[in-house]
Amino acid sequence: MMIIMEFTEIKKTPLFDAFSELGKRIFLPEGIFYWSGRAKKEAELIGTIGSAHARESDFINGGSEEWLPCYLSEIRNYINNLHVKEITPYASIAGLADIRTQWKKWMIKKSLLDEHSNFREIHHLEKFTTLPVITAGLTNGIYLASALFLNPGEFIISPNKRWGNYDNIISRFIGAKIKSFEFFKDDQINLEGLKDAIRQVAEVQKKIVLILNFPNNPTGYVPSKQEARDIVNALNDLQQRLNLPMIVMVDDAYEPYIYREDVLQKSLFYDLHELKTDVIPIKIDGISKELLLYGGRIGFLTVGLKESWISDDEQLELLKNEINNKLEGMIRSTISNSNHFYQAVVRKIFESKGMDEIIAMRTPVKDLLEQRYHKINQEINQIQDDKISLDPNSGGFFLFMNLKPDVIKATDFADHLLKKYKVGVIPIEKPNDNINGIRIAYCSIDIEKIPEFVSRIRSALKDY
Numbered sequence: 001m002m003i004i005m006e007f008t009e010i011k012k013t014p015l016f017d018a019f020s021e022l023g024k025r026i027f028l029p030e031g032i033f034y035w036s037g038r039a040k041k042e043a044e045l046i047g048t049i050g051s052a053h054a055r056e057s058d059f060i061n062g063g064s065e066e067w068l069p070c071y072l073s074e075i076r077n078y079i080n081n082l083h084v085k086e087i088t089p090y091a092s093i094a095g096l097a098d099i100r101t102q103w104k105k106w107m108i109k110k111s112l113l114d115e116h117s118n119f120r121e122i123h124h125l126e127k128f129t130t131l132p133v134i135t136a137g138l139t140n141g142i143y144l145a146s147a148l149f150l151n152p153g154e155f156i157i158s159p160n161k162r163w164g165n166y167d168n169i170i171s172r173f174i175g176a177k178i179k180s181f182e183f184f185k186d187d188q189i190n191l192e193g194l195k196d197a198i199r200q201v202a203e204v205q206k207k208i209v210l211i212l213n214f215p216n217n218p219t220g221y222v223p224s225k226q227e228a229r230d231i232v233n234a235l236n237d238l239q240q241r242l243n244l245p246m247i248v249m250v251d252d253a254y255e256p257y258i259y260r261e262d263v264l265q266k267s268l269f270y271d272l273h274e275l276k277t278d279v280i281p282i283k284i285d286g287i288s289k290e291l292l293l294y295g296g297r298i299g300f301l302t303v304g305l306k307e308s309w310i311s312d313d314e315q316l317e318l319l320k321n322e323i324n325n326k327l328e329g330m331i332r333s334t335i336s337n338s339n340h341f342y343q344a345v346v347r348k349i350f351e352s353k354g355m356d357e358i359i360a361m362r363t364p365v366k367d368l369l370e371q372r373y374h375k376i377n378q379e380i381n382q383i384q385d386d387k388i389s390l391d392p393n394s395g396g397f398f399l400f401m402n403l404k405p406d407v408i409k410a411t412d413f414a415d416h417l418l419k420k421y422k423v424g425v426i427p428i429e430k431p432n433d434n435i436n437g438i439r440i441a442y443c444s445i446d447i448e449k450i451p452e453f454v455s456r457i458r459s460a461l462k463d464y
């Protein structure tokens with residue numbers, strides 16, 4: 001259900017007539033806020049909160065019993081030790097140079113998470129990617145990339161199950177269109193659906209733009225290693241056949257949170273970048289989830305370049321400068337520059353800890369989420385009820401339970417769960433996109449409460 005304000009009062013005033021097309025079109029869908037607000041008031045067991053929470057003692061040595069947002073153990077020291085010069089001045093438009101360089105090293109480090117990467121690949125990645133620009137969180141990076149490539153009315157392709165804010169940014173704000181495809185077929189990515197969507201878009205515009213997000217919000221899906229190869233090959237083949245530039249925005253918000261070994265262990269960005277064709281990946285990542293600093297509002301946007309575009313190093317540097325200039329133009333004219341304080345915090349984290357130590361600091365949190373992931377899947381898989389089906393999930397913060405639309409409407413179910421069983425979830429009901437189910441944010445549910453959480457869902461299902 002999308003709860004939409006009618007704006008009856010604004011419409012009675014001259015403000016409305018004065019609004020731009022954008023001003024008239026824009027609104028904030030209140031679905032998630034409505035359900036999380038109700039859960040806070042009505043629920044005993046809450047599965048709506050999309051940030052990792054736990055008892056402090058479970059992720060910090062000597063921590064308290066308080067239920068808190070998970071954080072890196074030494075974050076307080078970094079925050080307390082900042083010099084005034086690191087806090088008050090403007091940061092440069094695209095972000096502080098040393099932090100951009102550091103994040104590029106981090107981006108390269110993350111490429112090593114899967115199997116062996118050889119020296120050629122690392123060198124290639126280093127050389128043929130731009131220096132990341134700093135954005136106001138991933139949200140702003142997604143906006144900047146979308147606005148850079150999409151005119152109003154043009155299409156971007158995305159799976160039907162996607163982060164709801166894509167619709168705000170792309171449809172409601174930019175005025176572009178999202179070409180959806182059914183995400184899964186037989187518990188795997190629906191590659192044919194993806195390819196069809198690309199072919200259809202190729203008939204109406206001279207470029208292909210895609211946005212992919214693994215681990216996915218709301219499903220937790222990460223492609224298996226074979227599926228990842230299939231996606232990469234399919235994009236490669238289609239790009240060659242259609243001979244159109246193919247921009248792939250890779251939303252890596254949940255990049256490190258992968259809980260199964262048989263799935264892709266690193267961002268799809270890296271394999272797309274290796275392709276020699278004009279499949280052009282753009283990596284959007286940041287500190288929100290990776291360093292558990294959601295409120296820091298620091299994201300990074302990195303563009304993958306192709307060797308075939310350039311003939312020598314000088315040309316490569318010029319190209320990087322020009323792309324940087326375009327992005328700086330976009331940043332300057334929207335947010336001007338990003339939060340200096342949190343850039344300084346990121347600098348302190350990387351200065352005082354090596355990258356391996358940062359990963360080690362985060363590991364207790366990842367382990368907690370991983371245990372919950374296994375527990376909740378195990379519990380849900382014991383429910384024998386053909387009214388539900390679980391989407392494939394291997395990482396991230398959420399999972400998605402589909403409900404048979406002819407038997408249960410997701411919003412009715414969420415309402416029933418709240419009223420009778422005091423359980424809060426986020427229903428997603430988009431009949432046009434063939435979605436009817438509930439998102440469960442196990443990132444913020446105590447593992448001890450998971451059996452009870454699932455048991456109440458099971459009981460609620462029996463009421464239908």
Ligand SMILES: Cc1ncc(COP(=O)(O)O)c(C=O)c1O
Pocket residue numbers: 050136137138139140163213216217251253286288294297298299
């Ligand atoms: C898939 C996805 N992308 C991007 C974001 C936005 O991240 P940020 O808070 O850095 O803007 C989120 C946040 O929930 C998300 O779920």
